[in-house]
Amino acid sequence: MQRRKFLKTAGVGAAATTVAAPALAQGQPELKWRLTSSFPKSLDTLYGGAEHFCRRVGEITDGKFKITPFASGEIVPGFQVLDAVQNGTVEMGQTAAYYYIGKDITFTFDTAVPFGLNSRQHVAWWMHGGGRQAMDEFYKDYGVVGHLMGGTGAQMGGWYRKEIKTVDDLKGLKFRVGGFAGQILGKLGVVAQQIPGGEIYPALEKGTIDAAEWVGPYDDEKLGFNKVAPFYYYPGWWEGTGMGTAYINQKSWESLPPGYQKAIEVAANEVTLWMLAKYDNGNPAALRRLVASGVKLMPFPTAVLEACFNATNELCNEIVAKNPKFKKVWDVWKPYRSEQVLWSRIAEGGFDGFMARMYGAGKV
Numbered sequence: 001m002q003r004r005k006f007l008k009t010a011g012v013g014a015a016a017t018t019v020a021a022p023a024l025a026q027g028q029p030e031l032k033w034r035l036t037s038s039f040p041k042s043l044d045t046l047y048g049g050a051e052h053f054c055r056r057v058g059e060i061t062d063g064k065f066k067i068t069p070f071a072s073g074e075i076v077p078g079f080q081v082l083d084a085v086q087n088g089t090v091e092m093g094q095t096a097a098y099y100y101i102g103k104d105i106t107f108t109f110d111t112a113v114p115f116g117l118n119s120r121q122h123v124a125w126w127m128h129g130g131g132r133q134a135m136d137e138f139y140k141d142y143g144v145v146g147h148l149m150g151g152t153g154a155q156m157g158g159w160y161r162k163e164i165k166t167v168d169d170l171k172g173l174k175f176r177v178g179g180f181a182g183q184i185l186g187k188l189g190v191v192a193q194q195i196p197g198g199e200i201y202p203a204l205e206k207g208t209i210d211a212a213e214w215v216g217p218y219d220d221e222k223l224g225f226n227k228v229a230p231f232y233y234y235p236g237w238w239e240g241t242g243m244g245t246a247y248i249n250q251k252s253w254e255s256l257p258p259g260y261q262k263a264i265e266v267a268a269n270e271v272t273l274w275m276l277a278k279y280d281n282g283n284p285a286a287l288r289r290l291v292a293s294g295v296k297l298m299p300f301p302t303a304v305l306e307a308c309f310n311a312t313n314e315l316c317n318e319i320v321a322k323n324p325k326f327k328k329v330w331d332v333w334k335p336y337r338s339e340q341v342l343w344s345r346i347a348e349g350g351f352d353g354f355m356a357r358m359y360g361a362g363k364v
Contacts, residue, residue, distance in 0.1 A: 028257060033067045035246075036085075038078035038095040040198040041071045043219055045278050049150040049244060049271045050094040056267040057260075065260050067092065078196040082247055086143050091252040094149060097245040098179030099194070105319055106138055106326045108180040109333060110146060112239040114312045116333075119151050119241040119276055120348075121340040126243075129336045134329045145253045149268040150244030150275040153283075155236030156220065157300055158213030159204065159229035164300065167307045176200055176212035181238030187311040197223065204228045215242065217286035218279055232295045237308055244275070 035054060039046040050069040057067050070090075072078035081093035082100050097110035109131070117125060125131040126148050139146050158177070164170065171189030175182075182192025193209055197219075203209045205228045212229070213236060214220055226232070246268050253261065291297055320327045358364045 028061065028064045028259065031065050031256075031260070033065075033091040033252070034075065035067050035069045035092040035094060036072075036075045036081055036090045037069060037093070038072055038081050038099065038196070040073075040078075042222060043197065044222075045218065045275055045282070046150070046197075046215075046244070047071055048278075049275045052274055053094070053149065053246070053267050053271045056270055057263050060263040060266060061260060065263060069094070072196060072198065078198075079194075082142070082144070085247040085249050088249055088251075091249050093247045095245055095247065096178065096242065097146070101179060101183075103142075104138075104325060105180065105183075105323060106329055109329050110135055110148075110245050111179060111243055112241055113316075113333065114181055114184055114238040115309055116240055117337055117340060118344070119153050119243070121337070121344065122151070122241045122243050123148070123272065124340070125333065125336050130332045131336075134332045138325055138329065140250075143250045145248045145250055147246040147248070147265060147268040148243060149246040149271050151272055152215045152239070152242035153276055153279050155239040155242050156213065156216045157233035157236045158211055159220070159225040160211040160231040160233060161229050162210070163231055163296075163298070164233065164304060166301065167304055170304070173211055174209045176203065176209050177238065178213070179238065184238070184308065184311050184315050187315060188307060201225065201228065213238075216279060216283050217290055218282035221286045221290055226290050226293055226295045230294070230296050232290065232297050233300050234297070235300070237300070237305060244272075 035050055037047055037050045039050070041047050047069075054067040054069045057065055075090060076084045078095075079099050081095040082103075084090050085093045098108040098112065100107045112122075116122075122131075126135075132148075135146055158175070160173075162169070167188060170185065172191065173189070174191045174193060175185065176193045176195045177185060177190075178194060182190075182194065185192055193203075195203055195209070195212075197214060200209075200212045200214060201223055204212050204225065212225065214223060214225070216236075220226070220232075246264075248264070256264075287297070316330070320330055355364060
């Protein structure tokens with residue numbers, strides 16, 4: 001008797017579940033958005049992050065929320081993504097926030113501050129160290145919502161036609177370099193240029209620029225920089241990480257059901273993990289291939305790094321004194337960096353340093 005009653009009850013429950021699931025799906029609106037990217041389709045990790053994001057949002061929402069990605073230049077040029085999102089040309093964009101430091105230098109915090117946080121530290125700052133709250137307040141003036149989406153890890157220092165032996169070798173150098181680093185290098189005599197990724201190779205090939213940085217071996221090999229500049233320097237001190245940002249039009253964001261907002265957050269976080277892992281996976285083999293092809297892999301001289309570090313501190317102090325928005329984020333970010341460097345020096349740094357020595361001894 002009890003068994004028959006249980007089966008009857010279970011059957012009713014199963015039927016209710018069967019009815020409820022489609023009803024829940026039917027209750028969500030069908031939406032179509034466009035996402036414009038700052039990156040070309042040839043970069044399967046950077047632009048691939050936009051494709052991955054759009055696909056995951058669709059899967060999470062059972063196909064109800066469809067976001068279509070467009071590469072740089074298909075809707076707007078790569079450096080106009082923020083403007084397109086602000087004015088409602090598109091609902092969403094994928095970009096690097098420091099492309100917009102011409103509007104306000106505070107944008108740099110969302111991508112990288114020279115001699116700043118590495119990728120793990122940046123994610124910690126964003127998620128748990130007050131970074132998201134600080135940037136949310138800043139973005140209100142631009143009518144957008146920002147989400148962390150993607151990251152490159154520590155980058156390389158770029159490709160050069162001539163060897164960099166001293167700080168004087170930087171004077172007059174026409175260098176394609178992204179974001180805040182250009183202003184810092186300007187203090188050392190560099191003529192900084194900001195050029196979209198797809199336009200760097202011809203500029204370097206024609207001699208319009210003397211040097212260029214992009215990301216790291218995996219992307220740099222794809223873009224062919226080794227064919228036009230023999231010296232490959234490290235580290236990219238201006239980007240201990242290079243975090244990506246997804247911008248969403250504020251009104252479009254507020255119009256979304258909470259479940260769709262959460263789908264965007266979940267997918268964006270997934271892209272960050274996916275992209276960092278993809279670069280870490282692809283860079284070692286790409287670097288080996290580049291060196292085998294004749295690339296001269298070289299560290300920046302210590303004196304050059306120290307000069308750049310001092311110029312960074314000098315410029316940041318100047319900006320803090322005159323830009324209250326920058327100062328507000330800086331006051332959250334700088335002490336957080338100090339604590340993270342201390343911890344990393346003990347844990348990650350201690351471990352990585354030992355493993356590097358074992359590698360040098362041929363034991364790894």
